[in-house]
Amino acid sequence: MRPGRLLVVTAVAVERDAVVAGLARAGAAASAGRTGTTTGTLTAGTLTSRTDADTAATDSAAADVVAAGVGPAAAAAATATALARAEVAGVPYALVVSAGIGGGFAPAAPLGTLAVADAIVAADLGAETDAGFVPVTDLGFGTSRHLPPAGLSRRVAQALGAAYGPVLTVSTVTGTAERAAALTRRHPTAVAEAMEGFGVAEAAAAAGLPVLEIRAVSNAVGPRDRAAWRIGDALAALTGAFGKLPAALEVDPEHD
Numbered sequence: 001m002r003p004g005r006l007l008v009v010t011a012v013a014v015e016r017d018a019v020v021a022g023l024a025r026a027g028a029a030a031s032a033g034r035t036g037t038t039t040g041t042l043t044a045g046t047l048t049s050r051t052d053a054d055t056a057a058t059d060s061a062a063a064d065v066v067a068a069g070v071g072p073a074a075a076a077a078a079t080a081t082a083l084a085r086a087e088v089a090g091v092p093y094a095l096v097v098s099a100g101i102g103g104g105f106a107p108a109a110p111l112g113t114l115a116v117a118d119a120i121v122a123a124d125l126g127a128e129t130d131a132g133f134v135p136v137t138d139l140g141f142g143t144s145r146h147l148p149p150a151g152l153s154r155r156v157a158q159a160l161g162a163a164y165g166p167v168l169t170v171s172t173v174t175g176t177a178e179r180a181a182a183l184t185r186r187h188p189t190a191v192a193e194a195m196e197g198f199g200v201a202e203a204a205a206a207a208g209l210p211v212l213e214i215r216a217v218s219n220a221v222g223p224r225d226r227a228a229w230r231i232g233d234a235l236a237a238l239t240g241a242f243g244k245l246p247a248a249l250e251v252d253p254e255h256d
């Protein structure tokens with residue numbers, strides 16, 4: 001099954017560029033954009049600039065890659081905007097991917113490795129109570145998790161050699177052993193945390209589209225240690241992942 005047009009949403013420009021480099025390596029035509037700025041288009045290896053207003057309206061590239069900003073709100077807003085523009089232009093997307101660097105839970109996801117979500121979980125959306133954290137769903141509102149298509153996400157994880165499990169979306173980066181332990185207690189199979197996946201997934205769900213989340217691990221979830229970050233290694237892993245992704249998406253629908 002060919003997946004159709006792909007929207008990839010990163011937080012920042014270096015992540016976007018790492019994704020575009022991977023897609024180019026795979027021979028996929030990709031455009032790169034950021035809401036409200038001049039953007040570059042990469043098609044068959046040639047980079048040209050244009051305004052972002054054109055990105056979804058005119059593009060027929062196999063993938064558009066957007067740097068949305070940091071956090072779930074920015075991610076949701078940019079994703080919803082890109083999806084709506086593409087729909088209006090008659091070139092809708094078939095799949096949305098949240099991608100970037102992230103924190104890895106030990107021992108599942110060491111530095112420089114990849115994580116693919118089997119669930120995208122809003123880990124700090126809820127209420128803090130005397131009895132501990134209560135998820136928003138237990139308060140009677142909305143949802144706190146989105147599920148990528150199981151067959152597709154598992155197959156992508158296998159093709160990428162990635163850890164496969166819940167990826168947590170947080171608005172506050174974990175920086176203490178206590179919080180890491182609390183998250184692990186609530187989500188014992190979590191493989192990574194980042195700040196955008198749930199926002200991207202909310203927008204995709206509102207548009208009726210499937211979503212994946214792919215994270216390259218730049219730091220461990222735990223006590224803050226800036227000297228230990230490996231952002232370069234993680235960006236290289238992200239490029240490697242998107243070099244393999246187009247082939248991994250061509251799956252047999254019987255198995256999805």
Ligand SMILES: O=C(O)c1cccc(C(=O)CC[C@H]2O[C@@H](n3cnc4c(=O)[nH]cnc43)[C@H](O)[C@@H]2O)c1
Nearest residue numbers: 011070101102103173174193194195196219221224
């Ligand atoms: O100041 C810190 O201690 C710190 C530690 C890790 C990341 C940050 C960021 O500000 C980066 C946020 C940016 O990168 C993604 N990211 C990367 N690592 C993590 C993490 O461990 N937990 C959550 N998000 C992470 C995130 O998706 C943002 O786009 C600062």
